[in-house]
Amino acid sequence: MVKEKCILAYSGGLDTSVCIKYLQLLHNLDVITVTVDCGQNDDFKEIENRSKEIGAVQHYYVDAKEEFVNEYISHSIKANGLYENQYPLGTALARPLIAKKVVEISNKENAKTIAHGSTGKGNDQVRFDITIKSLNPNLRIIAPIRDMNLTRDIEIQFAKEHNIPISTEVKSYSIDMNIWGRSIEGGDLENPFVEPPESCFKFIKFKNSDVGYMEIEYEKGLPITADGKRMNLIDLINYINFKAGSYGVGIVDHIEDRIIGIKSREVYECPAAIVLIQAHQDLEKMVLTSHELRFKHIVDQQWSWMTYSGLWQDPLLNDLDKFIDATQNRVTGKVKMRMQNGSIRIVGRESKFSLYKNDLATYSSDSIFDQQLGKGFVELWGLQSITANSIAINLNKKENKGDEQ
Numbered sequence: 499m500v501k502e503k504c505i506l507a508y509s510g511g512l513d514t515s516v517c518i519k520y521l522q523l524l525h526n527l528d529v530i531t532v533t534v535d536c537g538q539n540d541d542f543k544e545i546e547n548r549s550k551e552i553g554a555v556q557h558y559y560v561d562a563k564e565e566f567v568n569e570y571i572s573h574s575i576k577a578n579g580l581y582e583n584q585y586p587l588g589t590a591l592a593r594p595l596i597a598k599k600v601v602e603i604s605n606k607e608n609a610k611t612i613a614h615g616s617t618g619k620g621n622d623q624v625r626f627d628i629t630i631k632s633l634n635p636n637l638r639i640i641a642p643i644r645d646m647n648l649t650r651d652i653e654i655q656f657a658k659e660h661n662i663p664i665s666t667e668v669k670s671y672s673i674d675m676n677i678w679g680r681s682i683e684g685g686d687l688e689n690p691f692v693e694p695p696e697s698c699f700k701f702i703k704f705k706n707s708d709v710g711y712m713e714i715e716y717e718k719g720l721p722i723t724a725d726g727k728r729m730n731l732i733d734l735i736n737y738i739n740f741k742a743g744s745y746g747v748g749i750v751d752h753i754e755d756r757i758i759g760i761k762s763r764e765v766y767e768c769p770a771a772i773v774l775i776q777a778h779q780d781l782e783k784m785v786l787t788s789h790e791l792r793f794k795h796i797v798d799q800q801w802s803w804m805t806y807s808g809l810w811q812d813p814l815l816n817d818l819d820k821f822i823d824a825t826q827n828r829v830t831g832k833v834k835m836r837m838q839n840g841s842i843r844i845v846g847r848e849s850k851f852s853l854y855k856n857d858l859a860t861y862s863s864d865s866i867f868d869q870q871l872g873k874g875f876v877e878l879w880g881l882q883s884i885t886a887n888s889i890a891i892n893l894n895k896k897e898n899k900g901d902e903q
Contacts, residue, residue: 501528503609504640506554507600507626508533510545513615513643516653518552519660520642521613529613532558532603534596536566537677537732551663560599563677567731570595571678574805576719576822576829578779578798581806584752585764586771588679593622594810597629604637611638618644621757625808632811671698677735679748679768690753690763699767701743702840710745710837711845712738714777719826721774735770742769746840757807773842777833780844785828785851794825 504521508514508531521527531549533542546557570591573579579587597614604612612630616623618641627639642648648656656662672684680700686692696704715723724734724741742748748769754762783791801818809815831849835842857866 501526502611503528503530503607504611504613505600505604505607505609506531507596507612507614508545508549508554508557509615510540510548511615512650512653512657513617515548515552515662516648516656517613517615517642518549518554519656519662520646521640522553524642525611525640527611528555530554530556530558530603530607530609532560532600534560534562534592534599536592536595537563538675548663558603560603562595562599563732566592566595567677567735571735572720572731573819573822574678575721575774575778576826577801577818578775578782579802579805580775580798581802582752582754584750585754585766585806586679586750586768586775587802587805588676588766588768588771589674589681590621590625590806590808591678592676593625593808594629597626598633601630601633601637604634610636611640613640613642615643616641618647619756619758619760621806621808624757625810628808629811673698675700677732679766679771682765682767683762687763687765694749694751694765698765699743699749701739701767701769702746702749703744704746704840706744706746707839708745710741711834712741712773712837713832713834714738714774715832716778716781717830719778719823719829721777735774738770738773740769742773742837742842743767745837747837747842748772749840773835776842776844777835778829780847781831781833781849782825782829784831784847784854785849786825787853790825794822797821 504525504527506514506517506521506529508518510533518529518531521529531554533545535542542559546559549557574587574591579591581587581590600612600614603609614622614626616626623641623644626641630637630639643653670685671682671687674681682694682698687694696702713725714721721731721734722728724737727737729737739748748767748771750764750766750768750772752764754764756762782794786794797818801815801822804810804812804815804818828849828851830851831847833844834846836845857864
């Protein structure tokens with residue numbers, strides 16, 4: 499009897515390795531594993547061998563780095579993608595892409611079931627499930643860790659009992675990585691007062707007190723050069739990760755509101771994301787009108803919240819992208835940054851579309867601005883505020899006079 503196929507989003511870690519056996523034993527499925535490369539620098543051959551050793555009947559490796567940077571990260575740069583104004587959405591951006599690739603494999607294999615290793619406490623279950631169902635509502639989704647309320651201790655014991663070839667040594671931290679950043683959680687970091695040790699970071703150097711500079715050039719909202727060198731977006735991100743990280747730039751440590759309502763302490767290492775978004779925001783301030791900036795800030799926040807919340811397939815996000823793209827036609831120019839001891843400061847910017855005009859802004863005799871225009875402007879600008887306060891003062895006077903009588 500031919501078994502039904504199940505496509506498993508497979509990272510090679512404990513959770514998804516245990517999932518292979520659970521899907522075989524509890525659901526009697528032939529498991530096909532899919533590993534999507536978003537720039538995590540894993541040993542993908544070893545991951546393939548591990549999946550087959552556990553019992554997967556087939557394995558797919560999907561190189562999605564180009565698609566990730568061009569169709570996901572690029573949108574996030576234009577949208578200044580920061581959840582709660584701090585998290586650059588590294589994992590949140592990758593999960594919809596992984597889910598999309600898994601759905602594509604399920605269509606190719608004519609499989610009716612997709613599985614993933616998300617827990618019931620995290621955000622990834624939302625991102626996977628909504629994306630999968632949006633792309634193919636007829637697919638069945640199995641999430642063994644969530645569905646069976648499995649804990650890490652139970653998983654490790656299960657792995658030992660079924661000779662699953664993974665390291666069952668409990669790691670200090672749970673780390674997820676792609677080209678846009680690393681997330682570090684668990685262990686003693688669950689105490690929000692504990693400082694993350696230097697050993698948990700890959701790019702960040704703590705013993706470099708030198709001063710460094712970096713110049714980023716943008717064209718229509720996207721970075722095209724770093725320090726005068728033209729690069730594709732993958733190479734540019736990698737370049738900034740190592741250079742900015744060497745000056746200690748790129749740590750985010752904050753209390754985060756997860757989708758399902760839990761507050762979580764999250765630590766992220768994302769030098770390139772921090773640099774590119776800060777520089778992009780600064781350039782936008784130079785070339786966009788105050789009205790554009792004020793409204794785009796609202797749009798950016800909504801875009802970031804929806805991306806974090808697993809709503810990548812929602813029609814509104816596509817509408818927001820269209821507005822954001824329309825604002826980026828003039829976001830072209832250079833931004834210069836100073837880096838030292840983990841800090842980054844914008845020290846210069848230039849653009850042919852700059853709305854900053856020196857002959858208007860200067861206080862020297864070269865100014866072309868007529869200061870006498872200011873008096874009438876102030877009177878009109880404050881007219882309603884002044885009128886409202888005058889009415890309130892007169893009413894108070896009448897009330898006080900009545901009290902005296």
